[in-house]
Amino acid sequence: DxxxxxxxxxxxxRTGEKVFLECVQDMDHENMFWYxxxxxxxxxLIYFSYDVKMKEKGDIPEGYSVSREKKERFSLILESAxxxxxxxxxxxxxxxxxxxxxxxxxxxxxxxx
Amino acid sequence: GESVGLHLPTLSVQEGDNxxxxxxxxxxxxxxxxxxxxxxxxxxxxxxxxxxxMDKRQGQRVTVLxxxxxxxxxxxxxxxxxxxxxxxxxxxxxxxxxxQFYFGTGTSLTVIP
Numbered sequence: 001d002x003x004x005x006x007x008x009x010x011x012x013x014r015t016g017e018k019v020f021l022e023c024v025q026d027m028d029h030e031n032m033f034w035y036x037x038x039x040x041x042x043x044x045l046i047y048f049s050y051d052v053k054m055k056e057k058g059d060i061p062e063g064y065s066v067s068r069e070k071k072e073r074f075s076l077i078l079e080s081a082x083x084x085x086x087x088x089x090x091x092x093x094x095x096x097x098x099x100x101x102x103x104x105x106x107x108x109x110x111x112x113x
Numbered sequence: 114g115e116s117v118g119l120h121l122p123t124l125s126v127q128e129g130d131n132x133x134x135x136x137x138x139x140x141x142x143x144x145x146x147x148x149x150x151x152x153x154x155x156x157x158x159x160x161x162x163x164x165x166x167m168d169k170r171q172g173q174r175v176t177v178l179x180x181x182x183x184x185x186x187x188x189x190x191x192x193x194x195x196x197x198x199x200x201x202x203x204x205x206x207x208x209x210x211x212x213q214f215y216f217g218t219g220t221s222l223t224v225i226p
Contacts, residue, residue: 004156006156040218041218042202042216042217042218042219043157043202043204043214043216045213045214048213058213090156090157100145100206100208101147101159101162102147102157102159102204102214103159104149104156104157104158105156106154106155106156107155107156
């Protein structure tokens with residue numbers, strides 16, 4: 001089974017802090033994604049990556065950056081956390097060899113105070 | 114009996130009854146669709162997918178129906194069980210254009226024992 005692991009289940013940070021959310025997948029997937037999930041808004045794409053060291057902006061990249069130094073790891077960075085970034089963050093991965101199905105991690109609930 | 118709703122945020126069914134969850138998608142060019150199940154505190158879990166060259170696909174206790182004419186997708190769950198209680202949402206994408214999915218906000222299914 002595909003496993004997508006997010007390093008933290010719950011995280012509490014203060015406004016202005018730099019925040020790192022880590023995601024690791026164990027199935028050698030080419031594609032990795034970061035979404036945020038908010039009530040009534042569904043999942044919105046922040047950033048994605050098709051390969052090591054490459055990244056593409058999603059629909060809501062402002063206030064975020066990403067890093068993909070290794071194929072299995074995709075990090076989401078909040079340079080200066082703000083209260084409106086309080087949300088559930090979901091990492092996902094997919095392979096072009098598997099109908100591009102997205103497999104998700106369990107999520108990180110981030111609260112910015 | 115069955116509960117059928119269009120764009121309803123919640124759905125309650127009796128254990129053992131069939132459930133139908135609906136989703137309207139927006140992009141007529143979308144050609145790949147996935148249904149996800151998300152239990153409380155967990156990440157979305159893949160249930161079933163369908164390509165636009167099909168109008169029906171069956172899995173174990175689940176069936177997805179696709180009506181491209183009216184851009185409508187439905188998920189049918191047979192003999193609903195308490196473990197089926199979760200939020201269900203659909204995702205649409207255009208294959209081979211970057212693997213970007215767009216997600217519905219979801220329907221919360223509650224199974225009454």
